[in-house]
Structure formats: C-alpha cells, structure tokens
Amino acid sequence: MESSGWQLFLDSFWPIVWGGISGTIPLALASFAIGLVLALGVALARLSKNRVLSGAARFFISVIRGTPLLVQLFVIFYGLPAVGLVIDPWPSAIIAFSLNVGGYGAEIIRAAILSVPKGQWEAGYTIGMSSGTTLRRIILPQAARVSVPPLSNTFISLVKDTSLASLILVTELFRVSQQIAAFSQEFMLLYLEAALIYWLFCLVLSSGQSVIERRLDRYVAV
C-alpha cells in the first residue's frame, strides 16, 4: 500500500499538473484579462459624475460581491438554458469569472485612481492634456503601482476559484484529480496532491508579483 500510494501519487502528478496547465491557468488568465478591462471600465463608470453610469457601476459591484461565485456560475451554466440561452462549459466559466474579477477589481482600481494626488491631474491639465490623456499617461501608471498587490491577491484567489468550474464540467486541475480519485478510491491522497499542486502554482505566481512590484517601484524611494 505504501509503495502503491507513492506510485499513484507519481502517476497522477503529471495528469493533474497538465489539468492545471491546460485548464486552470488558461481559464484564470483569460478571465483575469477580460475581467481587468471590465474592472477598469466599471471603476471609471463608478467615478463618473454621470449618476446613471455611477449608479449602474455601483449596482454591478454590489451584485457581484453580494452573491456567491458558485451561484453565479450555476445561473449562467444551468440557469440560462431555461430561458433558451445555452452556453458551453468553458465560455460559461470565463463569463462568470470575468464578471467576478470585474466586480472586485473595479473597487481596487477605483481606490488606486483616487490614491493619486489631485495635483497630478492638474499637472496633466496644465501641460495641455485632456482628462483622457491625463488618465492614461499620468494617473493610471501611478495607480497601477498601488493596485498590483491587491490585484495579485485577486488573481491568486481566481486561480483557486477556478476549481469551481469542475462543477460545470470544465476539465481543469481539480476535475482531473477528482476523476483519478473516483477511479482509484484514494480520496485523501489525490485531494492533498491537488492542494499541493495549487500551492505550487500560487508560489510561482507570487514570485511573479514581486517581479512586477520591483519594476513599478523603481521611481519611488524605498
């Protein structure tokens, strides 16, 4: 049993890692990329003087943060077909996770934009820039530095949350380990192995975060 357990661990290691590389990571990357764009849009809408826009943004953030991700995922994948809208597992997962990043990321980006001193906007205006150019050239680069740690948090959470996609039949890291566990009946071993591999992935991502932070810190005294 000892050796066959170790053998099962080794034999299943690569299939589970592959589930991560082919499922978890692309799912997380695609959702994060789309979610960030959405988050920036929602953050700007939330900061807008237009009450309809900022109200809509506030409502969106409230719904996303106030409902469980698993429920959102089920509404999209199992719920929408009831009203005639059938979406495949992968697109369903990407939609749900993007919306989720959009909601949480929006508040992070909004706070980061607000953390840039008002004088920076004025300096942009006084050299003749429009507010759009000032936002792009002056404000967002500074906001980016502030938002990297909390956005990295969001990303790492997202990587782990993608395990929920196993419940709508997306073949990713956790689903692979579930299948092997069901087949081998070694639940403890396989689920601990899955946990270990998630952890390894997140270690790599954290070091990526440090690299980005160091790069963005080059213009501040540390």
Added chain:
Amino acid sequence: MSPSEQNPQEQNPLERNPSEQNPSEQNPQGGADAGGRPGAGDPLAPRSTPDDAVLLTARGIRKSFGDNEVLRSIDLEVRRGEVVVLMGPSGSGKTTVLRSLNGLETPDGGILSFDGGPELDFGGRITKQGRFAMRDRSAMVFQQHNLFPHMTVLENVIEGPVRVQQVPRAQAIAAAEALLDRVGLAEKRDAYPFALSGGQQQRVGIVRALALKPDLLLFDEPTSALDPELVGEVLKVIKELADEGWTMVIVTHELGFARQVADEVLFMDGGVVVERGAPERIFTNPREARTRRFLDRILRPLD
C-alpha cells in the same frame, strides 16, 4: 523689464520667443502644431503682437465654493513682458485667480481674453475648446511642484511638447536639455523626481512649464513648500526669467522678491483687489489699512 531692454541672445532656451523675430524661425514645429497652439500660421499668434500690448484681460471674475464667495469681482490686466505679483492673506482668493487663468478653476462669472482674442464669458457655457485654448496660453508652476513621479526629469519636461504639442521627440529632447542646463540640472535628466531636492524639483517644475513655450507663466507660491535654504535657488531662476521678458503672474509671500521682480503688485483680501500699484509704492506707502496690516504682520509677526 520688457524684452526690448534685454539683448535677446540667439538660441537662448529660456528666452520666450521674441515677437520681433520671424515666428517661423522661432517655432520650427509650427507646421505640426495644428492642434490650436499659438504657432507660426496663427494670425492671433502672440509673437506677432507688439511688446507692451495687453496679453491678458480679466474682467469681473467671480467664483464661489458653495456659500463661500472666494472671488467677488476681479479685474486684471497683464501686459506682455510684465510681472504681476498677487499678495494677500490666506483665503483672500489669490490662488483661485491664478487657477482660473489656467482653466484649473472655472469662474462662475466674468470674462477672460488673451491677446484681444475671442472673449471667454464665464457667465455662459464654457466649451471644451475654450478651456483648452485658454490653457494653451499659460503654464502653471505649482506650490508642490506636482512632477510626474513615474517619469524621469527629461520625460517630465518633454511630456507636454511631445504628447500635446506634437513636437518631434528629438527636437523636444534637445530643447529640454538646453532648458535643464540653464537651470543647472543638466546632469539630472535621467533622475526620477524622488531623488531630487525640493529646490531641484521646483526648478524642474519651472522647466516643465517653460518647455511648453507659454505666453504666460503662472507661479502658485513656488517657494512656500521649500526649506528656507532652498528658496534662493528657485527665486533666482524666476528672477532671471523675469529679466528675460517672460510674462508672469506670481502668487508669493516673499516680499523682497516681489519688490525686485514685480511691475505691479495686487493686494487681495476677501475676494477683492484691495489695492494695486507699483511695488515700491505698495510696500513703502500702502494706502489701504488692510494692506498696511498685512505687511505689518509679515514684517513684524511678533508685534
């Protein structure tokens, strides 16, 4: 104080484009700046107006923040090459006047015009174009320098010319290097602002404004945030610019400096101009009691 008294040196980067010279020579990027910059082809270009002509007229400028009436009715006229100093106690509205001239504040009423150009009537609706046209004429030097922390000194200086005025990058860099050299900061071109002293940061702030070649330089208490020993180096640069004929409006509490550079001093209190005149007269023989009290408080704070 007018540029004609000076001997304009060729290629002097601190020299604002002297009006008597061929504007197309002075403004080689003229063809590219179709974006509304006062440039070579613009019939209203400031460079073609006579020297002592009125550059800026402000009439009846009013501004309230909520119930707080900050500016009651301000009239101001700035001639080309003139240095106007705004003084007054805090809350007197002097900074708000300055910010209104740069479009950072939108007055509730009153009229602004540059060079006898079209009037901007704040009683009506101000278009984006109007605001940009006004901003194009002036550049602000802030109390807290407001340099862009994520850009090097050089990038700070060329950002406006390259991004807004469409000046070719190489040309903007050459101009920026010359300007930095003039204020003694040539070797700091690749430094980030955090690595500079307060006085150096403020000199970069001045160079950033100069690089835009504005008609009017606005200084909002440029030395108030500096350590006392750094004030001199910044005032020296401003004094040189004044001597070279730049038109400026300066908000400052430095009385000795104001006396040296100002052609006209406006003393403000409670949102109105209480008294205006030549610096010698204002400082030695103020007519208004409020001016006297203010000067007394500055000169003899312990009495």
